[in-house]
Structure formats: C-alpha cells, structure tokens
Amino acid sequence: MEYYYFGIGVQLVEILTNLIFQKDHCPSVIELSFNVDGLPLFKSSKKCFWPVLCTIKNIDNSYVFPVALSYGLSKPVNLDFLSETVNELKVLLQDGLIVQQKVVQVALHSIVCDAPARAMVKCIKLYSGYYGCDKCSQSGMWIGRIVYPQITDFTPRTNQTFREHKNKEHHHSTSPFCDLPIDMIQKFPIDYMHQVCLGVMKKLLLTWMRGSKTVRISAVQISEVSNRLIAMKPFIPRCFARKPRGLDEVDRWKATELRQFLLYTGKIALRNILPSRLFKSFLSFSSAISILISPTLCKLHCDLAEQMLSNFVKDCKVYYGEEFLVYNVHSLLHLADEAKVYGCLECCSAFCFENYLQKLKKMVRSGKSPLVQVVKRLQENKIFIPEKCMLPNILPRFQIMLTL
C-alpha cells in the first residue's frame, strides 16, 4: 500500500495554539477519538483509502483531521499502517503535549470503527465467527449464518480477559493497540451509525419489504409508506441533512436517512400499515434509541432503554425467527452499557468521521495517484488559508478552500 503520515502532535499543537489565541485558554486534558475505516474510491475497482482520522472530543466545534492515509488495491493485509499512529499516541498518552510553554495531558476517548474494521484493528474474529462479539463471550450458533440466540446472562468481556486471551477462539493475534495503556473493550465502542442505522434499521425495512409472508407488507402498503414519507418533505426542518425518499430507493438510503426514519418519520409512515405487534415492537426500538442518543434522556432513562431493547430483541426472535438475531441485532443488548460509559451513543458514533471521509473522497479527481492528489490538496489548503481562518470554530480547512 502507498502510505502518508500527517502526525498527531504537530496538528494538535496547531489546533490548541489557535484555541488559545482565540479564547485565551485551552483544556488541561484533551480527549482524542480516532476512526479507522476503509473508503472505496471508485465503483469500477477495489481501490480504496484506509484513513486514520482524529478529533478532540472535549473542545467545542472541534473538527476532524487526518493522521495517516493509506491507499491500495484491497483491504490491508497487515496492520503496519497503524504502527506510526500507535507509537506516537503511546508517547502522547505518557508525556502529553507542550502548547505555549504549558503541558497539556492527552487521553484516549475512543477508537470508533464499524464492526469489520474493529475486528481487523483488534485482531479478533469477525462477527461472522463463533466468538465474534467483542463485548461478551457468547458463542454464536450456525443456522446458515451465525446468530446469537442468548438474550440474557451472557458474560461480558473485560480488559484483563482480552489481554490474557482467555477466550482463545476470539483472537487471531495481538492488536497493536495492546501496546497502549487503554481498556481494550471500553475504548472500542459499538458505533450506532453502522450497527443500528445501517444495520438493524435497514434489516427491518428489508424484512418488511422482502421477508417471509408472515411479516411482509404488500406492494400497495409499501407504496403508501413511500407516499407518506414524500408528503413529509416540506415539513422536515433544515437541520436534517436529507429529506425523506420513498422505499423504492431504500437500497441507496444513507445512514442519516435511516436514522431519520428510525427516530422520527417511521412512526408516522408505518402507523396502521405494519401489523400491530410489529409496530409496537418497532416503537420500543425507536424509543430506546431516542433515549440512548440524547445526553439528557440517557442520564434519566438508560435502564428503561436497556429493558426496551432487550424486549425488542426477544420480540424479534418470536416475530422474525431466530435467523434474525445476527450480530448487529445482538449488539443492541450492549448499547445501554456503551451509552452509560460515554454519556450517550452520539458521543461515540462515526457520524462526524463519515462526513470527513466523503470530503476526502471528493478530493480525488482521477484514478492516477489518488494518495498524492489528496495529500497535495490538504497541503495546499494549509498554505493558502489565512491564519485567522484556521480557527477551529470557524470552518474546517477544506470548506474554507471551497469558499475561497
């Protein structure tokens, strides 16, 4: 793979210096969140980027910046592309940073990845393996696919059992992140963007549209749901990134559209269309996620949300069959714990990184040396942007370049 390393410390110093310049203070401890994910570049080939991105979680309006960028014809065959990041992070966690003659401590907030990338960077079995859940040691069951039928009484994994490889079938090898003094379970949260929105919500929609006869709705009903969604368009506030689209385009729905359906529009669009028992179960799912993504509601009703999700998974087993209980559905049982650790699910989701990934992709104009193109674009932005515009709370650099 081709590879470029931007560095962590050098960019953090720049961001924090600007912060001091603007507000005359900066936090004594900064909490970093990282993202590692694959980014396919072209529909006609397997060429992709594997960026390592970072953001500071505990300063307002912090933006995402690239730490390392790898480019290749397929998924990385080893984790060498993480070496420099892990080595530098190890030093930062130990020594902190010097900003304007003051020491700023560095802490790791989270490493946010989708399930396949998380399995890759943690060197563990994929969710399609028997011991694929990275939060509990339940063994999956093969019924044409791996499912997790146990809904209660599973044994949670801990940092110690993970580092000691107590469950040997769970590990492929030792993750480079084990070099860091971090909790190898808690610091890798379940990302609700991939696993709930693109995972469970999409699976439910496809089951209602194309599943078995007992849970499928008719073509007329699908069309009615689409009509209702499109009728809501004028009433969707501008704070939503996208307006609703019909179910005929469901295969192309983005995560934000699935989130909008799950939290807001689905309740109206499906009312009196889905059979009552399925609708009630969907309402439990929707309400529980609404609680867990809100910092305020999460503090008050996290246990209620946990109970609702447990009931939802039990209902899924009865209504849609055991084969519905795949890893994403099983991971709902761990969501409340994640929300308790991080304050809410939004605090550890990949939504902020996803926007940046799409912007990186747009920097690639042709198939010739994509890595060089992106590195040059990012360096140009740095050179041509006046210093005052580099303040983190104004606009990310790439947006400023487009504005200019």
Ligand SMILES: [Zn+2]
């Ligand atoms: Zn589990």
